[in-house]
Amino acid sequence: MKEQPSPTGTRCPECGQGQLLSLSRTEDFDFDLGDETVNVHAENVPVQKCDKCGEVMSGPAAAKVRHEALCHAVGLLTPSEIRALRDNFGWSQQYLADLTDFGVATVSRWERGRLLQNRSADKVLQALRDCPAFREYLERLLALKSGKEEAVEREKPPQLAAYCDATLSMEGAEQLVRMSEDASCLVHAGEDLPIADKAALLRKAASLQRS
Ligand SMILES: [Zn+2]
Numbered sequence: 001m002k003e004q005p006s007p008t009g010t011r012c013p014e015c016g017q018g019q020l021l022s023l024s025r026t027e028d029f030d031f032d033l034g035d036e037t038v039n040v041h042a043e044n045v046p047v048q049k050c051d052k053c054g055e056v057m058s059g060p061a062a063a064k065v066r067h068e069a070l071c072h073a074v075g076l077l078t079p080s081e082i083r084a085l086r087d088n089f090g091w092s093q094q095y096l097a098d099l100t101d102f103g104v105a106t107v108s109r110w111e112r113g114r115l116l117q118n119r120s121a122d123k124v125l126q127a128l129r130d131c132p133a134f135r136e137y138l139e140r141l142l143a144l145k146s147g148k149e150e151a152v153e154r155e156k157p158p159q160l161a162a163y164c165d166a167t168l169s170m171e172g173a174e175q176l177v178r179m180s181e182d183a184s185c186l187v188h189a190g191e192d193l194p195i196a197d198k199a200a201l202l203r204k205a206a207s208l209q210r211s
Contacts, residue, residue: 008048018052031070042069067113076122077129079113085129086111099138100124141175173199 005021012018024044030037045065047058064079071078077085086096093111097104102121109115117125127134174195 005049005051010048012050012052012055013057014050014055015053018050020048020057021051022046022048027066029066031073033074038070038073040066040070040073042066064113067116070116074116076117076119077125079111082107082117082125083111085125088129089135096128099142100128137172170196170199170203173203 005023008020008022010020012020024046027040027042027045029040029042031040042065045058046061047056049056068078068080071081086093091099093107094104096102097107102124106115110117128138176199
């Protein structure tokens, strides 16, 4: 434990005798993720310790440091990294929520360190940060959904195909088909086919267009 105590002038609420000292310390603790337990190493955790009874107290500042250390230990984006990703693109929390269908309250909790995103959500966030094509794809879906792009309605089939290639997952292709249906712009072949078949057709069309 690294300690550089400084008096706070506050009496200990625990024993009522001693004075609380401010210090920062290193903490190691286990965190249960449900399917695994990770060991977390947190440095410079700001706490207050009674010089009489030894009681240690900490508040939101310590919780923030512990949470960031936990994110590093698990390999997840930290709250400040999520915030930076959003700021970098000039997105509001609401816009990020609309893009991804994560709730805006959830995004807010991630950024305040009140909630730890799971690995799949984290992967979506990292893809948004690192992959321009994925950003464009989600922004296009959102624009279609919001009906803000009527001008490009007529050229949608090639546009949609351009966002879809043989590497797109079936889920992604199915979502694309659903969006195109919402926009009254069906993949023309086989209107009565199940959505999975339409998605397969869309992927096929996209790969032909590219070859
Ligand atoms: Zn005390």
